Amino acid sequence: MTAKKVDEIVKVTNLKKYFEVERDIIQKLSSKTKRYVKAVDGVSFSIKRGEVFGLVGESGSGKTTTGRLIINIIQPTEGEILFDGIDLTTLSKGEMKKIRKRMQVIFQDPYASLNPRMKIGKALIQPLEIHRIGTPGERKDMALRLLEHVGLTPPEIIYTKYPHQLSGGQRQRVVIARALILHPEFVLADEPIAMADVSMRVLLLELMMKLKEEFNLTYLFITHDLATAKYVCDMIAIMYLGKIVEIGKLKDVFKNPLHPYTKALLSAIPIPDPEHKRKIEIPKGEIPNPINPPSGCRFHPRCPYKMDICEKEEPPLKIIDEEHSVACHLFD
Ligand SMILES: Nc1ncnc2c1ncn2[C@@H]1O[C@H](COP(=O)(O)OP(=O)(O)OP(=O)(O)O)[C@@H](O)[C@H]1O
Numbered sequence: 001m002t003a004k005k006v007d008e009i010v011k012v013t014n015l016k017k018y019f020e021v022e023r024d025i026i027q028k029l030s031s032k033t034k035r036y037v038k039a040v041d042g043v044s045f046s047i048k049r050g051e052v053f054g055l056v057g058e059s060g061s062g063k064t065t066t067g068r069l070i071i072n073i074i075q076p077t078e079g080e081i082l083f084d085g086i087d088l089t090t091l092s093k094g095e096m097k098k099i100r101k102r103m104q105v106i107f108q109d110p111y112a113s114l115n116p117r118m119k120i121g122k123a124l125i126q127p128l129e130i131h132r133i134g135t136p137g138e139r140k141d142m143a144l145r146l147l148e149h150v151g152l153t154p155p156e157i158i159y160t161k162y163p164h165q166l167s168g169g170q171r172q173r174v175v176i177a178r179a180l181i182l183h184p185e186f187v188l189a190d191e192p193i194a195m196a197d198v199s200m201r202v203l204l205l206e207l208m209m210k211l212k213e214e215f216n217l218t219y220l221f222i223t224h225d226l227a228t229a230k231y232v233c234d235m236i237a238i239m240y241l242g243k244i245v246e247i248g249k250l251k252d253v254f255k256n257p258l259h260p261y262t263k264a265l266l267s268a269i270p271i272p273d274p275e276h277k278r279k280i281e282i283p284k285g286e287i288p289n290p291i292n293p294p295s296g297c298r299f300h301p302r303c304p305y306k307m308d309i310c311e312k313e314e315p316p317l318k319i320i321d322e323e324h325s326v327a328c329h330l331f332d
């Protein structure tokens with residue numbers, strides 16, 4: 001019996017991940033209270049099958065942690081994660097192994113993602129071996145076909161190379177191929193082009209979009225760069241210090257950004273026109289410390305529109321328009 005596929009391939013509700021801060025012995029003796037980095041602090045959203053869902057925010061905002069929670073590499077402190085309607089937080093190891101085959105990941109650094117002592121061919125067939133798919137001959141065939149598919153030709157030659165014998169762009173193509181060899185439904189792409197040469201970036205994005213259609217994929221696309229998000233995403237969520245501050249269809253968020261943080265991020269995208277003046281400056285200052293985030297709205301110390309209430313009350317995510325929500329007291 002096959003279960004009916006739900007439209008929302010991923011649904012997270014009130015997701016939280018707190019990391020305990022390491023303390024030295026003196027700190028342990030002087031204070032009993034443990035301290036936590038609230039990396040993800042009450043995030044809810046869903047990803048529809050077939051879409052590219054972008055998670056955007058500055059360094060340390062909690063994007064990678066959110067992604068790792070969804071693919072179940074780490075366990076949440078609190079909250080629910082549904083994958084195709086199945087609650088991942090309650091699964092046994094065996095059940096999780098079956099589901100994991102359906103979700104794969106492409107990390108930022110192709111060098112770190114590939115074992116330097118393993119030939120490309122072996123790296124590609126390894127997931128098939130682990131999941132006992134095909135005979136050795138069939139596995140090799142699948143790997144060769146996939147290499148060709150991601151533009152690595154001649155595949156027979158690439159198959160015998162070590163990672164260091166390839167260029168950075170080629171290595172990232174290998175990482176993409178390896179993510180697809182088990183025919184997953186969902187791919188977490190965490191800054192997949194950040195390490196690539198500028199000239200390679202658009203090509204890699206185009207490849208990922210082509211593969212999305214051919215393999216019927218859904219992407220959770222993590223990036224700190226709104227220009228990249230604009231190129232690929234259908235939906236976009238803006239994260240700040242462990243919270244989503246705005247979420248909506250990409251075109252709505254770009255045309256009508258609501259949160260002051262989103263507006264500032266958008267105005268920071270370089271525009272190739274020397275006459276163009278930026279309307280809003282990127283907010284001053286560093287992102288505050290996630291161990292002790294600001295009270296009320298976490299963005300208030302950097303916000304040009306700060307009101308009294310912003311220091312006191314945390315704004316909930318509020319629906320403004322169809323599928324477009326913002327967490328900001330300006331919209332109370
Ligand atoms: N394993 C961990 N132990 C302790 N703290 C962690 C751990 N992983 C992440 N953090 C902290 O959680 C916060 C969010 O980190 P995360 O990596 O999710 O951010 P990010 O948005 O992906 O940033 P970047 O753009 O730099 O990749 C940071 O303050 C980080 O230091």
Ligand SMILES: [Mg+2]
Pocket residue numbers: 063064065190
């Ligand atoms: Mg990250």
